[in-house]
Amino acid sequence: MIEARGLSKRxxxxxxxxxxxxxxxxxxxxxxxxxxxxxxxxxxxTTTLRILATxxxxxxxxxxxxxxxxxxxxxxxxxxxxxxxxxxALYPRLTAQELVxxxxxxxxxxxxxxxxxxDEIFNRLDMNGFRDRRxxxxxxxxxxxTSIARTLVHDPPVMIFxxxxxxxxxxxxxxxxxxxxxxxxxxxxxxxxxxxxxxVEKLCDVIGIIHDGKLLTEGTxxxxxxxxxxQDLEEIFVKVVGPLQAKAEA
Amino acid sequence: MxxxxxxxxxxxxxxxxxxxxxxxxxxxxxPLFLFPLMMVGFSALAVVMVGKxxxxxxxxxxxxxxDSPQLIASIKKxxxxxxxxxxxxxxxxxxxxxxxxxxxxxxxxxxSLETGQSETVKIYFYDGEMKSSFGANRLEKFLKDYRDTxxxxxxxxxxxxxxxxxxxxxxxxxxxxxxxVSGATFGSFIGYTVIILCMTGAxxxxxxxxxxxxxxxxxxxxxxxxxxxxxxxxxxxxxxxSASLATAILSVISMGTSFAILGHTNLMNSSxxxxxxxxxxxxxxxxxxVMALPLAFLFSAVLMTIALFAKxxxxxxxxxxxxxxxxxxxxxxxxxxxxxxxPKLALIPVLNTSLVCKEIISGTYHWNSIALIFASTCVxxxxxxxxxxxxxxxxxxxxxx
Numbered sequence: 008m009i010e011a012r013g014l015s016k017r018x019x020x021x022x023x024x025x026x027x028x029x030x031x032x033x034x035x036x037x038x039x040x041x042x043x044x045x046x047x048x049x050x051x052x053t054t055t056l057r058i059l060a061t062x063x064x065x066x067x068x069x070x071x072x073x074x075x076x077x078x079x080x081x082x083x084x085x086x087x088x089x090x091x092x093x094x095x096a097l098y099p100r101l102t103a104q105e106l107v108x109x110x111x112x113x114x115x116x117x118x119x120x121x122x123x124x125x126d127e128i129f130n131r132l133d134m135n136g137f138r139d140r141r142x143x144x145x146x147x148x149x150x151x152x153t154s155i156a157r158t159l160v161h162d163p164p165v166m167i168f169x170x171x172x173x174x175x176x177x178x179x180x181x182x183x184x185x186x187x188x189x190x191x192x193x194x195x196x197x198x199x200x201x202x203x204x205x206x207v208e209k210l211c212d213v214i215g216i217i218h219d220g221k222l223l224t225e226g227t228x229x230x231x232x233x234x235x236x237x238q239d240l241e242e243i244f245v246k247v248v249g250p251l252q253a254k255a256e257a
Numbered sequence: 258m259x260x261x262x263x264x265x266x267x268x269x270x271x272x273x274x275x276x277x278x279x280x281x282x283x284x285x286x287x288p289l290f291l292f293p294l295m296m297v298g299f300s301a302l303a304v305v306m307v308g309k310x311x312x313x314x315x316x317x318x319x320x321x322x323x324d325s326p327q328l329i330a331s332i333k334k335x336x337x338x339x340x341x342x343x344x345x346x347x348x349x350x351x352x353x354x355x356x357x358x359x360x361x362x363x364x365x366x367x368x369s370l371e372t373g374q375s376e377t378v379k380i381y382f383y384d385g386e387m388k389s390s391f392g393a394n395r396l397e398k399f400l401k402d403y404r405d406t407x408x409x410x411x412x413x414x415x416x417x418x419x420x421x422x423x424x425x426x427x428x429x430x431x432x433x434x435x436x437x438v439s440g441a442t443f444g445s446f447i448g449y450t451v452i453i454l455c456m457t458g459a460x461x462x463x464x465x466x467x468x469x470x471x472x473x474x475x476x477x478x479x480x481x482x483x484x485x486x487x488x489x490x491x492x493x494x495x496x497x498x499s500a501s502l503a504t505a506i507l508s509v510i511s512m513g514t515s516f517a518i519l520g521h522t523n524l525m526n527s528s529x530x531x532x533x534x535x536x537x538x539x540x541x542x543x544x545x546x547v548m549a550l551p552l553a554f555l556f557s558a559v560l561m562t563i564a565l566f567a568k569x570x571x572x573x574x575x576x577x578x579x580x581x582x583x584x585x586x587x588x589x590x591x592x593x594x595x596x597x598x599x600p601k602l603a604l605i606p607v608l609n610t611s612l613v614c615k616e617i618i619s620g621t622y623h624w625n626s627i628a629l630i631f632a633s634t635c636v637x638x639x640x641x642x643x644x645x646x647x648x649x650x651x652x653x654x655x656x657x658x
Contacts, residue, residue: 019653062480063652082483090481096474100276101269112265113482141276157478 008196009036009059009165013068016054016220028054030220031068036198036213038164041191043211044200045244051220052200053092056169059198060090072165086114089158091183092169099143103134103153106142107160114161121160128156148179155186166190168199172206184210204240214240218248219255258491262484266492270466274496280461284500288454288508296515307387314339315357315392318347322362329362331403337395351383357392358382360400370407437619445592447512448614451505451545452588452607455553456560458504459497460577463560466493468573476655490561490649494642497561501553509542544617548627551634552610556584558641562648568657591615603629606637 016029029051036042046052057063059070061081070077073087098106104125111121129135132152137145142153158166168187172180187210190197201207207214208228215225224247226234235243274280317338322329333340341356350356361379363369369376380396383389409419431438470476479489560577567573584607590596591611598612609630616623648654 057477060481062477063656082485085481086483088481090477092477094474095478095481097478098269098273098475099473100273105269105272109265109269110482113262113484115483 008038008074009034009042009070009072009198011035011055011059011068011070014055014058014065014070015067016051016058016063017066027220029058029065032217032220032222033068034215034222034225036196038196039191039194040212041187041197041199041210043207043214044198044217045202045204045207045214045240046200046217047202047248050202050217052202052217053169054220055217056090056092056167056198056200060088060167061085062090086161087163087165089161089163089166090169091154091158091167091171093171093173094169095154095157097142097145097150097153097157100141102139102141103145103149103156104129104138106153107156110157111160116161124160124162125156128159132156147175148182151175151179151182155183163195165196166198168197170201171199172201172203204244208240216244216247218251223247223251259485259488262488263492263495266484266489267495270462270493270496271499274462274465274500277461277465280465280500283461284458284504285507287457288504289511291511293511293515293518296512297518310388310391313388313391315388315395316341316355317392317396318343318350318356318359320347320359320361321364322366324365325362325367327367328403332360332399335395335399338392338399348381351381351389354383354386354389357389358396360396434620437621443516444615444618445611447545447618448611449588449592450512451508451549451614452552452611453585454504454508455501455549456556456581456584459501459553459557459560462497462500463557464564464567464570464573464577466497467561467565468567469570471567471655472569480655486649487646490646494557494561494645497557498554501557502550505546505549505553509546513542541617541620544622544627545614548610548613548617548631551631551638552607554638555606555634555641558638558645562641562645565645565648566654566657587611598623598626600626600629604633606634610634 011032011034014029014032015027018026018028020026032051032055034042044052044055054063058065058077059072061077061084064078064081069079072084075083075087077084098109101109107125107128108121111124116124129138132155134149134152134156137149140149142150145153166187168183171183171187175183184206187197187199191212199206199210211228213225213227214231216223224231224234228240231240231243232238235246237243237246314336315338317332318341319329319332320343332338344350347356347359351359359381361381363376363378366376366378378400380393380400382393408422412419412421470479480486560580563576563580564573567576587605587608588611591608592615596602596612598609598616602612603609603626613623613627613630616626
């Protein structure tokens, strides 16, 4: 379970002054459901998810992840979260197995449990063919599988995905979307950011549209269709964001 | 602080470190092979080159002297010089290294000798050119011997002994033990080298574990794990510190070996022809190492903190290059003649360690200074590590774009 309560994040920029990357954002993600955070580049998706993963600290507000406060107990939050993004790369000089084991140990798994978990994940993701290969020698698909294994090793109840398919080919992206669905089916709380409409339509149970740091609307796909009298998600997105965008440009 | 987590990070960083060619070169290969190459290789090369230059018979030109046939005949008789005919462009010939030197005999030289008038014989040579200096030296030696003969003849005519010109002799004699003499000669060099290598050993891992991690995109990966930032910094710092120490240890071993080889091959002779035996005893080796410990600690923390500000490996290198000068300048200052350890200098990092290493190697142990230097460097190192912790907490540094 994730509960964001009035999350805000301000950055200081030498040229532009204060930037409000996230502005009073509140939402809830329930276990066994996928929450999709939809927004254009620079809308505040990554910052929001980084705050939930405790990589960044909020300027105002807070969030509870599995009942732990992201400001008060960041380490406990991270122990309950699997975080995957295109920016979470792999250590090039470690093998796939060494990397997964490293994160398992950091998550406090004992050696017996770790071995069992690693074998189980490597079998499930069909990774045994490259478990002893260094990460800098892996193909993109193999790297993505290793990243997934890293996030799964401690079996976290909450999964955070920040544009996980960005720049990937169709087959590799499919591995990721399949994995996200599996997480939901296993009862995990999943939050997922993207700007690809089709992914949201296929995967998300609840959709939140974020723009300029503000959460403008949220609901199931059905609810959004009804609220904005549009069937196509792209049209809904334009209806929600368009007026604000035009105002900003004017 | 969770020591288990620190250990996990350290082991992982160590695994990656030993698999990285760049850091292995700077940490292991450079200190291990640089000294033997520099000291044995260059010394042997210098001996060969000097020997070759000494064996050559220098070409000499005589300017004037037509009215001094005896002197000319004596010069021409010398096997150690080859006399070439006079040419008007003799200066060019010296500059072009066609001849090595020229000697100018003043007009009426022999007649002046007979009448007791003093004349000046000039030797022209190419300053800084070794073979030209050898030629000029041989000419000068011949002329000095010739002058001594003239003096002896004059004294003999007046029935005076040769000792009338030197009523007493002067001789300098060293009383310091040989190891102190060699320690004073090489001590500053050894201290300087250990310090520089402590820094170079720490530099590449410091960059790799901070800016390198940002560049490869693994910083966000590790920050999303439950490890605290303090434990993460400590694990990384210990690896950088280990690399720095490994370089220091290997450099001391390598230097000891190099000096031992030099001692055996007799390449390292003092001007008096006595071999300078550098006796790096166990106590001095251990003392140098102990003094290098807080400095390696300081370098590791400072380099990590600075490198963390960079977004990429290349940017970190450009930040740390000026840092090299900051460290090299006090280290060089310590090897300047006359710079000695004082209570004020004992508080200047790098310079203090370099100076104390110089004293330790020459067998002098001023325990008060050693304690002050060790303690002050530990304080600086502690402050630097605290800064590293603080820098790792700053989002603006970790996610600078």
